[in-house]
Amino acid sequence: MCISNIHTTKHKEGIAIDIIISSNTSKPIYDQIATQIKAMIMNGELQTGAPLPSMRELAKSTHVSVITVKTAYENLQRDGFIETTVGRGSFVSAQNKDFVQEEQQKRAEEFLQQAAEIGRTYDISLDTLIEMLKIFYKGED
Numbered sequence: 001m002c003i004s005n006i007h008t009t010k011h012k013e014g015i016a017i018d019i020i021i022s023s024n025t026s027k028p029i030y031d032q033i034a035t036q037i038k039a040m041i042m043n044g045e046l047q048t049g050a051p052l053p054s055m056r057e058l059a060k061s062t063h064v065s066v067i068t069v070k071t072a073y074e075n076l077q078r079d080g081f082i083e084t085t086v087g088r089g090s091f092v093s094a095q096n097k098d099f100v101q102e103e104q105q106k107r108a109e110e111f112l113q114q115a116a117e118i119g120r121t122y123d124i125s126l127d128t129l130i131e132m133l134k135i136f137y138k139g140e141d
Contacts, residue, residue: 015050019062029064033072041081041092042100052082052090 019036021029040046052058055073059066073090076082080099084090112133119129 015046015053017046017053017058019058021062021064029062030068030071030075033058033062033064033069034075037072037076038079038081038103042103046092048092048094050092052092054089 017037017040019033021032025032027035037046037052046052052073053061055066055069059069062069073082073084077084077090080093082090083093115129115133118124119126
């Protein structure tokens, strides 16, 4: 049985955050929440300084424990994506640019690894792969 629910949290600052909680994965709920918020930061949906819903708001809207959301926020803070201040709340960190760049570089490495494996498997030369990458990088048709 697959249960995936999209929960939208729109808090007092007016920022809406959609979180999808799936029971069809072995990934813990706190990790699902943290991963989705991290993705929103990396793709620019959440900008530096943007407030996040309070732990209670997010827990209520996603129908999970406050402790689950607290764990997600602690992981995001540990990784440098958010800053939490007692009495003020949690905000997208101004220091996250380096982390975002590192995460995006990891993603690029994964795709390049796949491209290299395809090249080796189907005898596509390294020079051809490099030329294709140059074309895509420059945005040429």
